[in-house]
Amino acid sequence: MNLDLLSKNENQETTNRVNKLIGQISDLISEKHLKPGDKLPAERVLAEKFGVSRRSVRVAILKLESYGILKSIPQSGTFVANIGAIAMNGMIEDILSLGSPNFKSLVETRILLELKAVSLAAVRRTKDDLKRIEDALNAHKSKLLLGEDAVQEDLLFHLAIAKASGNVTINQIMIGITPQIILDFKKYHTAYANLDELRIKEHAEIFEAIKNQNPQLAKSKMKIHFKLLYEYCGAM
The missing domain is CATH 1.10.10.10 (Winged helix-like DNA-binding domain superfamily/Winged helix DNA-binding domain)
Structure with missing residues (x-):
C-alpha cells in the first residue's frame, strides 16, 4: 500500500x-x-x-x-x-x-496569516528580531549555495518573521502549521529544488523591507514569494 x-x-x-x-x-x-x-x-x-x-x-x-x-x-x-x-x-x-486539515487549507491559512505577520513585523520588529531573521536568512542562503537541503532554515526564517510580528496568536498558529506546509510543498512540487537562487533573492528582499520598516513593501514582497502557493490554491 x-x-x-x-x-x-x-x-x-x-x-x-x-x-x-x-x-x-x-x-x-x-x-x-x-x-x-x-x-x-x-x-x-x-x-x-x-x-x-x-x-x-x-x-x-x-x-x-x-x-x-x-x-x-x-x-x-x-x-x-x-x-x-x-x-x-x-x-x-x-x-x-471538522475534517482533518488538508494541504490546501493549511496553505490558504498560512498566506492570510503571514501577509499580516510580515506587515506587523516591519512595524514592530526589534533589533533582536532583526538579528534572528537575518541569521535565518544567512543560514538558508549558505545551505542552498552548498547544494544542501535548507527546509529547516526556510522554516526558521518564516517563523522568525512571525515572532517579530509581536502577535502571540499568529506566532503560535504559524509554529503549528508551517513545518508541514513546507515539507508537503517540497514533496508535491519537484520544481521547488530548481528555485534556489529565486528563493534567496526573495528572502533577502523581504528582510530588507522589514529592516527598513516598510510594511507595504514587506507585504508586497511576501506576496511575490508566495507566487507558487497562490497558483496552487487558485488564488491568482
Missing part, C-alpha cells in the same frame, strides 16, 4: 477515535448536569468507562482544552470551562464536524 495513503488512513482513524471520545465526554457532561467549574472524573476513570487508553482520553481532553471547553489545573484535575451549556454544545458539534 502507498505509504502516504497508509499514513492518511492512520491519521483518520486517530481523528475518528478522538472525536468519538469527545462526543462521549460531552454526553457525560450533559448526563451528570455538570456546570461551569465542575470537575470531570479522572482520566483513569474515563479511560475505564469508555474502554480506551488514558493516552486517548488525554488527547481528547487536550483538544477540548485548545477550544476553551475544558480547563486542566495541575494537581487538581480537569474542569468544565465557564462558557455556558448552549455555547459548549454548539462548539462541540462544530468540532466533531
Whole structure:
C-alpha cells in the first residue's frame, strides 16, 4: 500500500477515535448536569468507562482544552470551562464536524496569516528580531549555495518573521502549521529544488523591507514569494 495513503488512513482513524471520545465526554457532561467549574472524573476513570487508553482520553481532553471547553489545573484535575451549556454544545458539534486539515487549507491559512505577520513585523520588529531573521536568512542562503537541503532554515526564517510580528496568536498558529506546509510543498512540487537562487533573492528582499520598516513593501514582497502557493490554491 502507498505509504502516504497508509499514513492518511492512520491519521483518520486517530481523528475518528478522538472525536468519538469527545462526543462521549460531552454526553457525560450533559448526563451528570455538570456546570461551569465542575470537575470531570479522572482520566483513569474515563479511560475505564469508555474502554480506551488514558493516552486517548488525554488527547481528547487536550483538544477540548485548545477550544476553551475544558480547563486542566495541575494537581487538581480537569474542569468544565465557564462558557455556558448552549455555547459548549454548539462548539462541540462544530468540532466533531471538522475534517482533518488538508494541504490546501493549511496553505490558504498560512498566506492570510503571514501577509499580516510580515506587515506587523516591519512595524514592530526589534533589533533582536532583526538579528534572528537575518541569521535565518544567512543560514538558508549558505545551505542552498552548498547544494544542501535548507527546509529547516526556510522554516526558521518564516517563523522568525512571525515572532517579530509581536502577535502571540499568529506566532503560535504559524509554529503549528508551517513545518508541514513546507515539507508537503517540497514533496508535491519537484520544481521547488530548481528555485534556489529565486528563493534567496526573495528572502533577502523581504528582510530588507522589514529592516527598513516598510510594511507595504514587506507585504508586497511576501506576496511575490508566495507566487507558487497562490497558483496552487487558485488564488491568482
